[in-house]
Amino acid sequence: MDLVVKNGIVLTMNKGMEILHQGWVGVDKECIAAMGSQDTLPQPGAETEIDARGGIIMPGLVNCHTHAPMTLFRGLACGLPPMAWLNRHVSPTDERLARESVYMGSLLACAEMILSGTTCFCDSYRFGEEVARAASTTGLRAVVGELFTGLAAGGDRGDTLPARLGNHALVTVAVGLPSVAEASSGQLQGAAALAGKHGVPLVMPVAETEKEVSQIEKMHGRSPAGFLESLGLLGPGLVACHSIHLTENDMALYKHYDVKVVHCPESDMACASGVAPIPRLLGRGVIVGLGTDAGASNGDLDLFCEMDTAAKLHKVFAMDPEVINAETAVKMATINGARVLGLDGITGSLETGKRADIIVVDLSGRHLVPMYNPYSHLVYSAAGSDVAASVIDGKLVMADREIKSMDLGTVMNGVREICRKKGAL
Numbered sequence: 496m497d498l499v500v501k502n503g504i505v506l507t508m509n510k511g512m513e514i515l516h517q518g519w520v521g522v523d524k525e526c527i528a529a530m531g532s533q534d535t536l537p538q539p540g541a542e543t544e545i546d547a548r549g550g551i552i553m554p555g556l557v558n559c560h561t562h563a564p565m566t567l568f569r570g571l572a573c574g575l576p577p578m579a580w581l582n583r584h585v586s587p588t589d590e591r592l593a594r595e596s597v598y599m600g601s602l603l604a605c606a607e608m609i610l611s612g613t614t615c616f617c618d619s620y621r622f623g624e625e626v627a628r629a630a631s632t633t634g635l636r637a638v639v640g641e642l643f644t645g646l647a648a649g650g651d652r653g654d655t656l657p658a659r660l661g662n663h664a665l666v667t668v669a670v671g672l673p674s675v676a677e678a679s680s681g682q683l684q685g686a687a688a689l690a691g692k693h694g695v696p697l698v699m700p701v702a703e704t705e706k707e708v709s710q711i712e713k714m715h716g717r718s719p720a721g722f723l724e725s726l727g728l729l730g731p732g733l734v735a736c737h738s739i740h741l742t743e744n745d746m747a748l749y750k751h752y753d754v755k756v757v758h759c760p761e762s763d764m765a766c767a768s769g770v771a772p773i774p775r776l777l778g779r780g781v782i783v784g785l786g787t788d789a790g791a792s793n794g795d796l797d798l799f800c801e802m803d804t805a806a807k808l809h810k811v812f813a814m815d816p817e818v819i820n821a822e823t824a825v826k827m828a829t830i831n832g833a834r835v836l837g838l839d840g841i842t843g844s845l846e847t848g849k850r851a852d853i854i855v856v857d858l859s860g861r862h863l864v865p866m867y868n869p870y871s872h873l874v875y876s877a878a879g880s881d882v883a884a885s886v887i888d889g890k891l892v893m894a895d896r897e898i899k900s901m902d903l904g905t906v907m908n909g910v911r912e913i914c915r916k917k918g919a920l
């Protein structure tokens with residue numbers, strides 16, 4: 496074995512949700528080769544050994560919906576209604592972003608994600624090749640799409656995306672769309688055909704705002720989900736982000752076509768978009784993952800915060816503390832996130848043969864003592880800053896809170912410099 500993560504509580508997130516209370520995970524090249532309880536650890540173990548010191552060893556988290564470069568807009572004009580915020584602030588400045596700024600913003604986003612336990616993310620923005628380059632530089636697994644305002648050149652650019660993304664081993668492609676209301680039927684079908692042609696996910700917000708729903712109803716006499724069904728767009732490759740304003744019929748359609756949902760509770764709360772009917776979707780057996788959405792609308796890209804918020808939001812909204820338990824929240828951030836992106840064959844759980852995407856959560860902090868239940872700790876007590884180590888595709892990407900592949904200080908200064916020109920402090 497090349498690498499062993501040892502001396503921790505192994506949460507496998509496999510089908511049986513097995514836990515090895517004192518365990519280890521062994522890695523050979525990119526894959527998990529073996530795992531077991533501490534007394535079965537072969538000696539000598541491996542060239543590289545990571546001591547979890549009694550912490551949690553678990554699959555890396557999967558952030559199913561981000562716009563990595565928008566980390567550059569963190570905290571800019573927050574508190575405005577979403578459309579005013581987008582039109583008055585983000586979109587105009589956005590136009591002036593140079594390609595290198597997209598790369599720098601993405602690098603910072605990747606660093607933030609690695610340092611808070613994310614090992615795989617799905618992104619939509621412009622200059623997808625720059626997002627892919629940043630993911631590749633930092634060693635993150637990524638599904639990269641492109642987003643086109645107005646979609647004018649969408650088809651052409653989308654078609655060349657796989658070639659433009661280059662040869663990054665851990666990056667795959669998605670087709671991204673800004674929203675159902677902003678696209679014509681032809682554009683929607685074109686995007687779906689493109690996704691089908693390449694066998695990649697089609698990622699788009701669906702029923703994110705009441706305005707979108709009423710627009711679609713006015714134009715097409717159907718709900719957004721119903722309209723997408725009429726165009727033949729509902730299917731297992733559709734990643735429906737937000738999915739807030741759904742009818743019971745929409746939810747039945749999602750289940751029938753195996754549509755995947757990305758829940759982004761913090762962004763939805765910040766934009767006052769509404770509360771997605773996640774417990775009802777889960778009750779129907781729809782696969783739901785978690786996403787932070789942009790650093791601009793969320794404030795951060797920490798999926799630990801997202802798990803906490805998701806669980807608590809639905810408890811208070813349903814006035815029922817049992818409506819989403821901690822185990823479900825961790826599933827959404829790991830194996831079910833991987834299922835949303837079609838990557839559950841390689842990541843999202845710790846199982847032999849899968850790619851080694853592993854994080855270690857340090858349990859030595861005062862806020863983590865005592866511990867009765869590891870899932871509750873991960874959701875309600877731990878933060879991204881408790882992640883001590885990260886292995887992605889068998890490579891040690893972060894250890895003792897240091898990212899191996901980049902000089903974070905230089906990236907932070909680069910981002911400050913870009914933002915200083917926009918009037919940031």
Ligand SMILES: [Zn+2]
Nearest residue numbers: 560562788789
């Ligand atoms: Zn978004």
